[in-house]
Amino acid sequence: MIHDRVVVAPFPKDLAVIGSDEASWLPLLAVAELPAGAMRRVTHGDLDLLVAHTTAGIVVVDDRCPHMAAPLSLGELDGCVVACPLHEGRFDLATGNPVQMPTTGGLDADGRYHPVWTPGGHEAKVDVPGRKAQARRITRVRRFRYYPARIANGTIEAAVPVG
Secondary structure, eight states: OEETTEEBOOOOGGGBOTTGGGOEEEEEEEGGGSOTTOEEEEEETTEEEEEEEETTEEEEEESSOTTTOOOGGGSEEETTEEEOTTTOOEEETTTSOEEEOOTTOEEOTTSOEEOOOOOTTSOOOOOOSSHHHHHHHHOBOOOOOBOOEEEETTEEEEEEOOO
């Protein structure tokens, strides 16, 4: 969808937030407040949304990492890939998939295990046995859930379910 050269990015329909088909359109922010390459956190009640202007267009997802819920709006956006500020995970806003698993490792959305890893230039991490290691091994990195978005009268809106 194009409005004054600003595009709302398509997203995998199977990743739409439950209830968004019947949801009301919620105004989030003016298109002019979100230049290309920018991200903003928009809060509505107890819902925190990440509104990102990616190279594929504008995307709206929960403002939380699909790993351990850190606010992605504090991370960095590179094209369509958002980096989590907490564990160096990187996630593709165009597909909903992890591009780089978080440093803590864990299960991906398909259930495959990825071990703890160390970023280049750092001392290797040791995964000390115990409850924390056990929790890391079974923490699933989920795919994003998307809120359908549109542009109306120069405002970015999202279909946000009530309740």
